[in-house]
Amino acid sequence: MDGGQYARAWELMDEYMIGDCGTECLKKLCSRMILEELFPEDPLLLKLSAKVFREGGADPVILDYLCEHFNGAEDEMYSLLKASEGSGCQTGDLEDRLAGQMLFTGKTQRLKVLFSRLRERDPAPEMTMRACITEFSAEYVLDDKEPGKDIFLYLETLAGAAADKNRIPVIYRLALIRHYASLNSLGEQQKELAEQILPGLLDEGLSFPYYKNLAQFIPVPEEVLDKESVMFRGSRDKGYEIRMRILPEETEFRTEQLRNMFLDLFVRQEILFAGESWEYEIRENGKSEVLLQGVVRSSEENSAAEKDGLKQHSRFACLNNMTKSLARKDEKTLRAEMESFAAREDLAAELFGL
Helix, strand or coil: CCCCCHHHHHHHHHHHCCCCCCHHHHHHHHHHHHHHCCCCCCHHHHHHHHHHHHCCCCCHHHHHHHHHHCCCCHHHHHHHHHHHHHHCCCCCCHHHHHHHHHHHHCCCCCHHHHHHHHHHCCCCCHHHHHHHHHHHHHHHHHHCCCCCHHHHHHHHHHHHHCCCHHHCCHHHHHHHHHHHHHCCCCCHHHHHHHHHHHHHHHHCCCCCHHHHHHHHCCCCCHHHHCEEEEEEECCCCCCEEEEEEEECCCCCCEEEECEEEECCEEEEEEECCCCCEEEEEEEECCCCCEEEEEEEECHHHCHHHHHHCCHHHCHHHHHHHHHHHHHHCCHHHHHHHHHHHHHHHHHHHHHHCC
8 A cells, every 4th residue: 555556455345354453554545546536435435434434534435435335323323423423524424314214213212303304305306205294293193292483384384385285294294283272372374274174083083182273363163162081001912991980970880992093092082061070090001000091171170271261262162151040040041041052053064063
């Protein structure tokens, strides 16, 4: 090598498997061979170049080569990405390969960083982007992991561009609806999207507790507002039962199967009148361990719901108020409640075809 005979040095390296001649020596040899061979994917060259990188001696030529050909552990590939970024190297499809590996292994802690980088590419790799969005949406819907504003903006762009909202993947629609339900206010375009998406989800039999929060922004069917819900995160491969009673009418517990609503989410819904409370315990079928238990009280007694002002949208709230007015012999309030109830029924029939 001192005489400039890099090709001969490489032949000897290849023939005698000499790989421990020092980092600087290997760097010179690998860089020269990469340039002479115009970035060939050679197993030995790739192995030695990776060795130089691990030892902190990689130059831009070696980094470019590794970005194009190297596949290894997630941490190592991410370190290569950061090193290449700092050296101004072309990373090629390294982000795509790394994102695919993260999605495959489930190690998605750095996926948002990769997603941001992928969005900056022109053109952006659509398939990889969609795979990331699907992962973020699933983590949000199933595990309550907030994906961040840029993810929701991307979802809104996708949904807004779709002529048929029902053809948007369910996990995307649920993520958007849940996000909208968590906000204090919605813009006009967001309200329009929510109104277009919600009916399709209901038509598909998908009903979740957070739908009720949308009533402050858009019309929501009475059948949604009337019911209280218990949602449980289980496993779609298993069955679960809910042991329950509604007080004060039911003194004995009864056992029902818990409905698998979507993927690993299970939901049970019940109608509660004023003064009623719903006690429940959830177990895996055939098991004695209680996985979740609690008490749901009628929304009139639920201070959080009252503060949100959501129950004023429910016909059962109207019925409860009518019952109270009747008991008090308050004919004026009773008439107002009856008129409000009739108006809501007519509006629901018009909006939702009931």
